[in-house]
Amino acid sequence: MHKDKYSAYAGKLRENKVMQLKSAFRKQRSLFTNIIQANEDTELESNGGGEQIEFKNPEADSIIREIEVLLDTQQMALEIITNLCCTDDGDSDEWGDLDSSDASEGIVDCMDVDTEENTVPQVAEKLAPEIHEAFISEAMMQKVVSLMKKLDAASLEKLTQHSQTQQLVVKHQRVLCRALLCVNNVVSNLTPDDLGGHGGLWQLWSSIGCEALALSTARDVEFLEACTCAMRAILQRLFEMKSDKFKDMSPGDLQLLSEIGLQCSEEAVRANIIRILGTLGCLLVSDVSSMDAIKGIGLFLIDISSKDTSLWVCAEGLDAIFDLFGQDGAIAEEASRAIGLVDKLKTLSPVFKTKTQQQRKSLGENLPVVMTARSNLIRFIKYKEGQSK
Numbered sequence: 001m002h003k004d005k006y007s008a009y010a011g012k013l014r015e016n017k018v019m020q021l022k023s024a025f026r027k028q029r030s031l032f033t034n035i036i037q038a039n040e041d042t043e044l045e046s047n048g049g050g051e052q053i054e055f056k057n058p059e060a061d062s063i064i065r066e067i068e069v070l071l072d073t074q075q076m077a078l079e080i081i082t083n084l085c086c087t088d089d090g091d092s093d094e095w096g097d098l099d100s101s102d103a104s105e106g107i108v109d110c111m112d113v114d115t116e117e118n119t120v121p122q123v124a125e126k127l128a129p130e131i132h133e134a135f136i137s138e139a140m141m142q143k144v145v146s147l148m149k150k151l152d153a154a155s156l157e158k159l160t161q162h163s164q165t166q167q168l169v170v171k172h173q174r175v176l177c178r179a180l181l182c183v184n185n186v187v188s189n190l191t192p193d194d195l196g197g198h199g200g201l202w203q204l205w206s207s208i209g210c211e212a213l214a215l216s217t218a219r220d221v222e223f224l225e226a227c228t229c230a231m232r233a234i235l236q237r238l239f240e241m242k243s244d245k246f247k248d249m250s251p252g253d254l255q256l257l258s259e260i261g262l263q264c265s266e267e268a269v270r271a272n273i274i275r276i277l278g279t280l281g282c283l284l285v286s287d288v289s290s291m292d293a294i295k296g297i298g299l300f301l302i303d304i305s306s307k308d309t310s311l312w313v314c315a316e317g318l319d320a321i322f323d324l325f326g327q328d329g330a331i332a333e334e335a336s337r338a339i340g341l342v343d344k345l346k347t348l349s350p351v352f353k354t355k356t357q358q359q360r361k362s363l364g365e366n367l368p369v370v371m372t373a374r375s376n377l378i379r380f381i382k383y384k385e386g387q388s389k
Contacts, residue, residue: 061164064165064168067168068171071168071174075174075178078144078175078178078181081140081144081186082178082181082182085185085186085188085189086185135186140186141190141194141195141196144182144183144186147179148176148179148180148183150176151172173222176226177222177225180208180226180227180229181229181230183233184226184232187201187204187230188236188237192240195237198238201237201238202245204234205231205235208231209253221264221265224260224264225268225272228269231276232276232279238283239279239282243283246284247289247290251292251293254280254293254296255296257277258300261274261277261300267308267312267313271316274301274304274317275316277300277301277320278297278301278320278321278323278324280293280297281297281298281320282323282324285332286329286331287331291331291334294324294331294335295335297324298321298325298339298341299339301317301320301321302321302339302341302344302345304317305317305321306344306347306351311352311356311370312363315366315369315370315372315374316369318377319373321341321380325384326383336384345381345384348377349377349381356370356371356374
């Protein structure tokens with residue numbers, strides 16, 4: 001029964017959406033070029049505001065409608081692919097009735113977690129075989145990535161000059177965000193080999209990190225959230241593969257991420273940046289030449305854990321601190337002493353405990369993260385104090 005269901009779903013995806021997505025990007029570029037060229041011979045009229053221009057051209061109107069349909073189709077296809085990669089772990093209700101009496105039960109001590117062995121899953125166990133086969137045979141990942149490209153500056157400028165085409169820019173940006181969110185889900189559900197191995201994942205990380213994130217602003221919240229979601233998922237796979245590529249990251253790259261994490265108004269973006277920098281720290285912590293980077297990441301995590309207005313974001317920051325500085329090794333220990341980690345956490349601890357008690361009823365699905373961080377904070381401080389003796 002389930003196999004028939006998945007087979008039908010995969011067949012429908014291949015027949016109705018995959019072929020559209022396969023040629024969509026090429027067709028979209030062609031249509032954007034045509035409409036820009038059509039504008040050059042079009043009758044122009046002021047819309048009264050003096051800023052935007054309206055034009056009257058039946059051919060241009062037809063092209064605009066065709067582009068709108070194409071962009072809507074691309075968005076729908078990306079949403080279908082994203083949903084195919086969604087999994088329901090069924091854990092959301094487990095914490096529903098959590099109270100203070102059992103807050104510390106079932107919480108894994110952060111110092112007892114084995115951080116030495118990181119296995120790389122080789123089978124896409126979360127996807128039905130039929131869906132996995134469709135992803136590979138139709139090269140879905142490559143098609144999704146092809147929709148992540150921004151409009152060039154010249155096209156963007158011309159399209160925003162006209163009221164009729166401005167909506168196309170909005171729809172194109174929405175497709176870009178959906179593609180990034182789709183990458184987030186696909187990367188988490190396919191094997192490294194399916195994703196092009198270490199080289200393919202690194203190229204994807206570089207593309208998003210160096211091009212997309214560098215061109216964004218802290219005000220572009222929707223794009224930043226999608227971008228950081230994708231970066232976080234890709235980085236996690238590279239971490240599992242113990243990538244050594246990040247040793248060459250410049251201080252400026254880390255500073256850019258830190259600034260976005262501190263300045264962005266969206267808490268989901270701040271949480272993503274925390275996880276990205278925390279994972280980068282875990283990758284770099286074995287390299288003595290990365291000491292300054294480790295200290296910088298540590299200071300950022302302390303800062304955001306102490307000052308962020310969202311208790312959930314503070315808890316994510318603390319969790320990243322536990323992961324990074326809970327590891328054995330001279331580099332982590334030296335970096336923690338250099339930034340005064342234990343003293344700063346001692347100062348933070350009573351404040352975090354008070355905020356947890358005050359906001360407990362309003363935390364919703366973030367309650368388990370916050371309660372775990374509160375319990376592990378006390379344990380972590382004792383653990384680090386024991387190390388220094």
